[in-house]
Structures are given as structure tokens and as C-alpha cells.
Amino acid sequence: MKSVGQLVYFIFFSTVVWAQNNRVIDSLVNEADKHQGKEKGEILTRLYWEYRGLDNVKASAVADRVMELAIQSNDPLLRAKALHIQGLAKASYGEFSNAIRKVEESLEIALALQDTSQVASVLNSLGNLNHSQSNYNRALDFYMRRIPYLKKNEKTAIATNYNNIGMIQEAIKDYPKALEYFRKALDLHRSTGNKRMEGGTLVNIGIVYFNLKKYDEALEHLLQGVSIIKGEGDKMILSIAYESMGNIHREQKKYKLAEEAYQESLLLSEALQDTYGIASATRNLGETLLAEKRYGPAIVNLMKSHDLAQSIGSKSIMMDTRRLLAQSYFETQDMANAYRNLMEYQVLKDSLFNETKSRQIQELQAKYESEIKDQEINLLNSETELQAAALYEERLIRNASIVSVFMIALVAFLLIRNYQQKIRNAKALALKNEEISSQQILQLQKDKKLEVMEAMIDGEEKERRRIAQELHDGLLGHLAAIKMKFDGMGSESNQDKFNQALSSLDGASTEVRRIAHNMMPQILIRYGLIEALSEFVGNIRMMNYFTITLTHSGIKQRFNPIVELSLYRAIQELTNNIVKHAKASVVLIQLSLISDLLMVTVEDNGVGFNVGIVETTNGIGINNVISRIEYLGGKVSIQSENNKGTTVNIEIDISNESALNI
Structure with missing residues (x-):
């Protein structure tokens, strides 16, 4: 089952919070009727925060009205506030992409206006929105950027940051840290008397205890939070609390209590028109009915949850619903629908895996773009030095005019002497023409061999791509079908064997995906040799074969794709040889670029081998390495002795422009 900590919606705490009750709302409505333009927009902005969590429809309408007033009054700060609350209104309906776009536009305006209060509020919302999309690094970045804009006496805002950081720690499963930050937030909310925030933080603490499987402590904090939030009328936090309580009851096999809690959460989400909340509660209700073997109602709820999730793009x-539907149909002997849903589950699982990898690549790209910007700044800072150099050049030209006559005479003398030398060289040149022609023929033969070698390498890489594609599209599909058959073994009497078999099958799927990735790593194509090797070394390190270290220096540019691919394959082959044969405990990979000489060293402390024997037996692996490097015009040297480890050195001269990606 999925824990509440893995749900993709959170309690969005605002920087400024007003008591939520009808008296305050009525007062703001009456006050807004007395004003026009910018003043009315400011009052309606406050009204939005009162409606939020109580009535999302009215909150959204108020946000749109604030935008109309901002356009009419042509006030940039009011426009920033309107974009902010419009974005949050979109998020309440699950439209996270539109929400982030609007709130980021609000941040640009607030920064330009240097309005610290608005900047702090918007940074908080951007952190929450990115958190909701599992972009934890970006979320934490926004929370940290917010800190300089907070004042020491703003206890509610500081507590909000604690709460947000706690949710990040909960999401990455660092539960002790999460509890630490939630308790700091709880103390500050209690000191300010902010009941709504206190209740919401108690709910968060309850969710963490649930993830720690401390169900008594979890229920205790959730019930405390519900007791407080009922008085504040915040339906969103109540819906999260009831769904969390339902998960606890289901985990304890108290299915009737779980159903009651999910129904409460569902009613609250429907009142808020919270599509995500409805989909989540309905999914949990379906899973509970499945556990009770009430397959018909379970399928109805799971299909409803899937359709709602699909409408908002919640993969x-x-x-989850596809997996549970496959299990439900299997229990009713509907094998066709069971198979279809299991296939859809596998496709979605692979898609989420790929999106996770894509986010990692985007973070690498952002790092790369940041380095480019730093270089541009350095160029701008050098303009003053260039101007000074220009003045110096003028002085040199003036001084040069004084000696121009002398230089002209000297040049004339050298020209005459050079002409005489040319006459003497003409005869020698004629003698060398024949020798040069012979060398050109040899060069043409060499070029032809290089073309053949290039075609062989290109064919090899195309074959790797084909095999990787077939592994992914073919074998993974068969594994998924086998997995469905294992699901049929899932009776309680065989549960342990079934779970072990299913776990082994998942491991096989992961291994196939790893093999396909290693055969043609996308990170090498997009971000180059260093990033690809870093990922490769990280994967080797996780397997605990040995201690492996990668270092590099002087490499600041991309190389020609053939150079990068050949070096990557060579290092991959050498490392795999170490894994298979060396029995090493320490491996070092070093890359350095000095002037135009690229040097690579792969060294281990393993059992070593007789280099002469390997060279005479034509080992395929080492021959592949040597062929690739010689194709690049490089050299390979190997030093090894029995029980004294092995060192392989590679040198490539990249002074030729064709070796560089320029």
C-alpha cells in the first residue's frame, strides 16, 4: 500500500494567515464593496486567503477578480499578487504546470519591485508547488532563498519554513529530521496562538509516525489535529487527516473503520472540488474493498479513481489503480482485463522511472548552464582590461613610426636574401617531389583503413542501440506477463514465496533496464564524457565490488562524439575486466588534459597478469580497447605483474581540430 507520505498533495501554508471564520469573511466582503480599483484588489486578495481551504470555487473567482482590478488600475504589485493567488487556485484543481507558470511570473514582478514581503510569500508557494511535483531539490532551493527575506519577529513565517523543510525530509524518508523540523514549527505556532497552523502541523507529525509504523502515536497526533482543525473549518487539512487515519486502520486490518475515514475524506474533497483529493481517497477506498474481497465495488472505485487521476495527469x-485493477480482475478470473491492466501498470512504472532520470538530467543541464553564465560574467568583467590594452596598443603604434624607416630597409635586405635562398631550395625541392608523392600514396592507404575502422565502430554502436531497444521493448514485456502469472499465486498460504518470486522478477526487470542503459547511455550523448563516467562509477560503487574513485582535471570542453564514445567504451571495458578477473579492492580512474594531450589512467591493486601472455593470446577485450584508441591516433601502454596490480595508460593528442567539438 502507499503511505500518506507518498501522496502528491500537501498542506500549502501561506506566509500570512488570517482566522478563518464567517465573521471575518463577511467583514472583508462588506469592506470590499466600499472601495474601487487598487484598494478593492488588496482587500479581495486578503479575502482569497480566507476562502482558500474552505471554498475553492469562491477562492478561484476572487483571484480572477483581483486580476481584473490589477489590469484596470495598471498596478504592478497588485498584478504580482493576482498572479500568485491565481496560480494557487490552479493548484487546488491539480493544474500544477499552469500554477507554477503563474507563480513564477509573480516572482519576477516582485523581485523587480523589490517588495520583500511579496517575494517571501511567492518563494514559499513555489517551494510548495515544486514539492507537490516531487521536485525536492528545487523546492528546498526556494525555501532556502526565502530565508533572507524573513524577519526575526515573523514567527509564523519562520515556522512555515520549518514545516516546509520537514515535509521535504519526510518525502525523502529522513523521518527523524522531519520530526525535528515539525516540532520546531509546532512550538512556534503554539507560541503565536495560530490554531490552524498548529492543527496542520500535528497532522504532519501523525503522517510521519505512520511512515515509521508507530500507529498509536500517529493516531494520537492525527486526532489532536482533527480536533483543532474542526474548529477552524479547514476542509483541505481535514480531508488529509481523515485519509491518513484510514490508511492506519487499513494497515491494522480494521477495514470498516478505514472505509468510514475514507468516506469522510472523500466528502470533504468533493465539497472542495479537489480532483486530486477525490482520486486519492477513491483509490484508497478501492484498495480497502479489495482487501475485504468485495471485488465488484473495488473495481468501480478504482476505475473512477483512474479516470480522475488521468484528467489531472497524476501518473x-x-x-496504483492499474496495479490494483489487475489484481481485482485476476481474483474474478477475468484474465484478459487483468493482463491489460498489468501491461498499463508496467508502462506507467517505466514512464515514471524515465521522468525521474529526466529530472536528474535537467539538474545537470542547469548546472552546465550556470557554468556558462559564469564564463559570460568573466568576459564582461574583462572589458576594462581590453580598453586598457587598446590604449597601450596606440602608444606602441606611435613609437613604431619612429623606427619605420629602419625596418623598411631591413625588410628589403631580408627579401633579397630570401630570393637567393629560394633559388637554392628549388633544386632540392624538385628532388623531394618524388618522395612526397610516395608518402601521399601511403597516407591515402592509411585514410582508407581509418574509414573502414570508423564504419566498423559505427556498425557496432548501431547494433548496441538495436539490442538495447529490443531488451526494453521485448524482454521487459515478457517479464511483465510473467509477473501477472506470479500474481495468480498470491494466496495467503503461499504469500512469502509469492512475494519472493515477485521481488526476483522486479529485480530482473531492473537488471534488463540497467543493461539497456549501459549499452547506450543517454547522459554521454547529452552531457559528455565526465558526467557519463561519473554515473558509471556511481553504479559500480553501489554494487560494492571494490572502492572506486574518479578524478579529472583540466577538462572544460566537450570532445568530438567519437572521441567521447571510444574513451567511455575503453574505460567501461577495462573496469569490467577488473570486476571479472582482478580481485581488486581499490580502483582509480584519472583523466587529465594538459595543453593538447588527453591522458587517461585506469589502475587497480588486483592480482595482475603477464602482459606478454595476454598480448600473444589476442584477448578480445584488450584488443577492442587498443583498436579504439589507435583509431583516434592515441597510444595504450599496460604495466602489470602477478600480484602487483595493473596500470593502463592512454594518451591522445587532440590538437587536431577534428578531435574537438568546435
């Missing part, structure tokens, strides 16, 4: 809920 995590879609993936």
Missing part, C-alpha cells in the same frame, strides 16, 4: 495514482 502515480494511475499506476
Whole structure:
């Protein structure tokens, strides 16, 4: 089952919070009627925060009205506030992409206006929105950027940051840290008397205890939070609390209590028109009915949850419902629908895996772009030095005019002497023409061999791509079909064997995906040799074969794709040889670029081998390495002795422009 900590919606705490009750709302409505333009927009902005969590429809309408007033009054700060609350209104309906776009536009305006209060509020919302999309690094970045804009006496805002950081720690499963930050937030909310925030933080603490499987402590904090939030009327936090309580009851096999809690959460989400909340509660209700063997109602709820999740693009809920539907159809002997849903589950699982990898690549790209910007700044800072150099050049030209006559005479003398030398060289040149022609013929033969070698390498890489594609599209599909058959073994009497078999099958799927990735790593194509080797070394390190270290220096540019691919394959082959044969405990990979000489060293402390024997037996692996490097015009040297480890050195001269990606 999925824990509440894995759900993709959170309690969005605002920087400024007003008591939520009808008296305050009525007062703001009456006050807004007395004003026009910018003043009315400011009052309606406050009204939005009161409606939010109580009535999302009215909150959204108020946000749109604030935008109309901002356009009419042509006030940039009011426009920033309107974009902010419009974005949050979109998020309440699950439209996270539109929400982030609007709130980021609000941040640009607030930064330009240097309005610290608005900047702090918007940074908080951007952190929450990115958190909701599992972009934890970006979320934490926004929370940290917010800190300089907070004042020491703003206890509510500081507590909000604690709460947000706690949710990040909960999401990455660092539960002790999460509890630490939630308790700091709880103390500050209690000191300010902010009941709504206190209740919401108690709910968060309850969710962490649930993830720690401390169900008594979890229920205790959730019930405390519900007791407080009922008085504040925040339906969103109540819906999260009830769904969390339902998960606890289901985990304890108290299915009737779980159903009651999910129904409460569902009613609250429907009142808020919270599509995500409805989909999540319905999914959990379906899973509970499945556990009770009430397959018909379970299928109805799971299909409803899937359709709602699909309408808002929530792949995590879609993936869960497909898995549970496959299990439900299997129990009713509907094998066709069971197979279809299991296939859809596998597709969604692979899609989420690929999106996770894509986010990692995007973070690498952002790092790369940041380095480019730093270089541009350095160029701008050098303009003053260039101007000074220009003045110096003028002085040199003036001084040069004084000696121009002398230089002209000297040049004339040298020209005459050079002409005489040319006459003497003409005869020698004629003698060398024949020798040069012979050398050109040899060069043409060499070029032809290089073309053949290039075609062989290109064919090899195309074959790797084909095999990787077939592994992914073919074998993974068969593994998924086998997995469905294992699901049929899932009776309680065979549960342990079934779970072990299913776990082994998941491991096989992961291994196939790893093999396909290693055969043609996309990170090498997009971000180059260093990033690809870093990922490769990280994967080797996780397997605990030995201690492996990668270092590099002087490499600041991309090389020609053939150079990068050949070096990557060579290092991969050498490392795999170490894994298979060397029995090493320490491996070092070093890359350095000095002037135009690229040097690579792969060294281990393993059992070593007789280099002469390997060279005479034509080992395929080492021959592949040597062929690739010689094709690049490089050299390979190997030093090894029995029980004294092995060192392989590679040198490539990249002074030729064709070796560089320029």
C-alpha cells in the first residue's frame, strides 16, 4: 500500500494567515464593496486567503477578480499578487504546470519591485508547488532563498519554513529530521496562538509516525489535529487527516473503520472540488474493498479513481489503480482485463522511472548552464582590461613610426636574401617531389583503413542501440506477463514465496533496464564524457565490488562524439575486466588534459597478469580497447605483474581540430 507520505498533495501554508471564520469573511466582503480599483484588489486578495481551504470555487473567482482590478488600475504589485493567488487556485484543481507558470511570473514582478514581503510569500508557494511535483531539490532551493527575506519577529513565517523543510525530509524518508523540523514549527505556532497552523502541523507529525509504523502515536497526533482543525473549518487539512487515519486502520486490518475515514475524506474533497483529493481517497477506498474481497465495488472505485487521476495527469495514482485493477480482475478470473491492466501498470512504472532520470538530467543541464553564465560574467568583467590594452596598443603604434624607416630597409635586405635562398631550395625541392608523392600514396592507404575502422565502430554502436531497444521493448514485456502469472499465486498460504518470486522478477526487470542503459547511455550523448563516467562509477560503487574513485582535471570542453564514445567504451571495458578477473579492492580512474594531450589512467591493486601472455593470446577485450584508441591516433601502454596490480595508460593528442567539438 502507499503511505500518506507518498501522496502528491500537501498542506500549502501561506506566509500570512488570517482566522478563518464567517465573521471575518463577511467583514472583508462588506469592506470590499466600499472601495474601487487598487484598494478593492488588496482587500479581495486578503479575502482569497480566507476562502482558500474552505471554498475553492469562491477562492478561484476572487483571484480572477483581483486580476481584473490589477489590469484596470495598471498596478504592478497588485498584478504580482493576482498572479500568485491565481496560480494557487490552479493548484487546488491539480493544474500544477499552469500554477507554477503563474507563480513564477509573480516572482519576477516582485523581485523587480523589490517588495520583500511579496517575494517571501511567492518563494514559499513555489517551494510548495515544486514539492507537490516531487521536485525536492528545487523546492528546498526556494525555501532556502526565502530565508533572507524573513524577519526575526515573523514567527509564523519562520515556522512555515520549518514545516516546509520537514515535509521535504519526510518525502525523502529522513523521518527523524522531519520530526525535528515539525516540532520546531509546532512550538512556534503554539507560541503565536495560530490554531490552524498548529492543527496542520500535528497532522504532519501523525503522517510521519505512520511512515515509521508507530500507529498509536500517529493516531494520537492525527486526532489532536482533527480536533483543532474542526474548529477552524479547514476542509483541505481535514480531508488529509481523515485519509491518513484510514490508511492506519487499513494497515491494522480494521477495514470498516478505514472505509468510514475514507468516506469522510472523500466528502470533504468533493465539497472542495479537489480532483486530486477525490482520486486519492477513491483509490484508497478501492484498495480497502479489495482487501475485504468485495471485488465488484473495488473495481468501480478504482476505475473512477483512474479516470480522475488521468484528467489531472497524476501518473502515480494511475499506476496504483492499474496495479490494483489487475489484481481485482485476476481474483474474478477475468484474465484478459487483468493482463491489460498489468501491461498499463508496467508502462506507467517505466514512464515514471524515465521522468525521474529526466529530472536528474535537467539538474545537470542547469548546472552546465550556470557554468556558462559564469564564463559570460568573466568576459564582461574583462572589458576594462581590453580598453586598457587598446590604449597601450596606440602608444606602441606611435613609437613604431619612429623606427619605420629602419625596418623598411631591413625588410628589403631580408627579401633579397630570401630570393637567393629560394633559388637554392628549388633544386632540392624538385628532388623531394618524388618522395612526397610516395608518402601521399601511403597516407591515402592509411585514410582508407581509418574509414573502414570508423564504419566498423559505427556498425557496432548501431547494433548496441538495436539490442538495447529490443531488451526494453521485448524482454521487459515478457517479464511483465510473467509477473501477472506470479500474481495468480498470491494466496495467503503461499504469500512469502509469492512475494519472493515477485521481488526476483522486479529485480530482473531492473537488471534488463540497467543493461539497456549501459549499452547506450543517454547522459554521454547529452552531457559528455565526465558526467557519463561519473554515473558509471556511481553504479559500480553501489554494487560494492571494490572502492572506486574518479578524478579529472583540466577538462572544460566537450570532445568530438567519437572521441567521447571510444574513451567511455575503453574505460567501461577495462573496469569490467577488473570486476571479472582482478580481485581488486581499490580502483582509480584519472583523466587529465594538459595543453593538447588527453591522458587517461585506469589502475587497480588486483592480482595482475603477464602482459606478454595476454598480448600473444589476442584477448578480445584488450584488443577492442587498443583498436579504439589507435583509431583516434592515441597510444595504450599496460604495466602489470602477478600480484602487483595493473596500470593502463592512454594518451591522445587532440590538437587536431577534428578531435574537438568546435
